[in-house]
Amino acid sequence: MINERIQTQFRQSAELKMQAAEQLAQPISQAVELMFLALSNGNKILACGNGGSAADCQHFAAELVGRFERERLPLPALALTTDTSILTAVGNDYSFRDVFSKQVQAFGQSGDVLLALSTSGNSANVVAAIEAALERDMRIVALTGKGGGVIAELLSETDVHICVPHDRTARIQEVHALTIHCLCDGIDVALFGEEGDE
Numbered sequence: 523m524i525n526e527r528i529q530t531q532f533r534q535s536a537e538l539k540m541q542a543a544e545q546l547a548q549p550i551s552q553a554v555e556l557m558f559l560a561l562s563n564g565n566k567i568l569a570c571g572n573g574g575s576a577a578d579c580q581h582f583a584a585e586l587v588g589r590f591e592r593e594r595l596p597l598p599a600l601a602l603t604t605d606t607s608i609l610t611a612v613g614n615d616y617s618f619r620d621v622f623s624k625q626v627q628a629f630g631q632s633g634d635v636l637l638a639l640s641t642s643g644n645s646a647n648v649v650a651a652i653e654a655a656l657e658r659d660m661r662i663v664a665l666t667g668k669g670g671g672v673i674a675e676l677l678s679e680t681d682v683h684i685c686v687p688h689d690r691t692a693r694i695q696e697v698h699a700l701t702i703h704c705l706c707d708g709i710d711v712a713l714f715g716e717e718g719d720e
């Protein structure tokens with residue numbers, strides 16, 4: 523019984539990935555281009571999201587600051603999900619809605635990229651972070667699902683929206699994790715070319 527459930531989940535995840543590959547290859551490659559350009563200009567990437575998406579932010583930042591699959595110089599990426607003093611002070615003194623936007627206001631500069639993750643596209647603190655980033659003339663790469671929610675409404679054609687075509691949070695997150703690895707791989711390829719791959 524449980525084995526069947528597990529196999530169904532693997533199958534659904536794999537099927538969604540195959541389906542999303544076609545739809546998302548284009549926006550993911552646009553996101554690589556946008557991020558590579560920002561990094562080449564000396565700008566940085568800030569990342570925010572809640573729960574599993576907070577973990578994704580940290581995963582992404584670790585692969586840029588440390589490394590992905592190739593040896594290279596550290597690249598500037600910062601997860602806005604990790605400083606518990608900032609998160610609790612801002613959450614306590616202002617509101618949980620402000621925990622990321624205050625950090626965007628503190629660290630974000632024109633030309634930086636905000637990687638914003640929300641499976642619903644509706645988390646208020648991620649929406650507020652996007653609004654703060656747009657005010658600072660930053661570019662947005664949004665990873666969403668469920669049609670993109672409020673976030674879809676905020677983005678313009680200078681931003682990149684990677685919206686997973688599914689309604690279930692877990693399945694969407696699984697595609698977000700793969701997308702993050704595609705972003706890291708794309709940035710490495712932009713730096714070094716495709717030689718020695720696959």
Ligand SMILES: O=C(CO)[C@@H](O)[C@H](O)[C@H](O)[C@H](O)COP(=O)(O)O
Pocket residue numbers: 572573574575639640641642643644645648691692695
């Ligand atoms: O990982 C999971 C569920 O798989 C949860 O921790 C999930 O990330 C949290 O419920 C988040 O608060 C959901 O927020 P969002 O993706 O809608 O922005």
Ligand SMILES: [Zn+2]
Pocket residue numbers: 574692695
């Ligand atoms: Zn999860």
